[in-house]
Amino acid sequence: MQLSEILRADAVKVVTSTTSKKRLFQELGEVAALAYGLKADHAVESLIERENLGPTGVGHGVALPHARLDNLEKLVGVFMMLERPVDFSAPDREPVDIVFSLFAPTDAGVEHLKALALISRTLKDQSIRAKLRANDDPSALYAILTESQTSKAA
Numbered sequence: 163m164q165l166s167e168i169l170r171a172d173a174v175k176v177v178t179s180t181t182s183k184k185r186l187f188q189e190l191g192e193v194a195a196l197a198y199g200l201k202a203d204h205a206v207e208s209l210i211e212r213e214n215l216g217p218t219g220v221g222h223g224v225a226l227p228h229a230r231l232d233n234l235e236k237l238v239g240v241f242m243m244l245e246r247p248v249d250f251s252a253p254d255r256e257p258v259d260i261v262f263s264l265f266a267p268t269d270a271g272v273e274h275l276k277a278l279a280l281i282s283r284t285l286k287d288q289s290i291r292a293k294l295r296a297n298d299d300p301s302a303l304y305a306i307l308t309e310s311q312t313s314k315a316a
Contacts, residue, residue, distance in 0.1 A: 165284060166308040168264070168277055169239040173197035174300040174307075178245045183213070186248055190227065190240050190263045198238045198265075204231065205265060219250025219258050224285045226278060228264040237266050237277050243294060243303060260285060260294055 175193055180186045191206035208229030212218070218227045225248075240263045247257030262281045266274040284290060284307065293306045 163273075163276055163280055164308070165239070165280065168237050168281075169241055169262075169304070169307065170197050171301060171304045173239060174241045174304045176243045176245065176298050176300060176303070180244055180246060180248060183248055183250065184210070186242070186244070186261065187213075187227065189242065190261070193240045193242070194238065194263070194265060197240065200231065200234070200238075200265065205229065208265075209263065217251035219252030219256075220282060220285075221252050221254040221256065222286070222288075222291060223247065223252075223256050223258055224260045224262075224291070225250040225252070225258040226262055226264065226281055226285075228266065228274075228278060230266050230268045230270065230274070232268055234265060234267045237264060237270060237273060239264050239277075239281070241303065241307060243298065245298075260291060 173193055187206045187209045191202035194200040194205045195202035208231055209227050212229045219225045242261040244259045247259040250258040297303055
């Protein structure tokens with residue numbers, strides 16, 4: 163599995179005005195609706211429900227909010243860089259400015275976990291995080307995320 167199989171270029175966005183986790187989830191839902199045809203309100207509700215089980219901030223300014231959705235045929239992702247970091251109750255207490263949201267079919271099972279692990283491994287790489295933070299162009303962000311993986315596979 164590669165990030166390019168989960169993430170489309172039109173699902174990458176730089177967000178300038180998010181002030182809360184709830185507003186961020188609304189932005190994620192809107193992008194998921196535009197890029198993949200998901201129902202924005204359902205995506206937002208599912209992200210909030212999952213977040214209520216435990217925070218998805220993983221540290222180093224990264225969050226991986228995720229949800230399972232009915233009527234979804236394959237794993238899809240939305241990536242956002244935040245100009246204003248948001249509190250995600252991460253273990254290191256760092257606010258989050260890198261967000262990769264994963265939406266999975268309700269029956270995805272192991273595939274969902276493998277995708278989360280792939281995203282987590284990619285964003286744990288300090289050099290990738292630095293490159294992401296140094297760019298504010300969505301196409302460059304997409305290239306960094308998808309090329310980092312293909313260069314490792316080579």
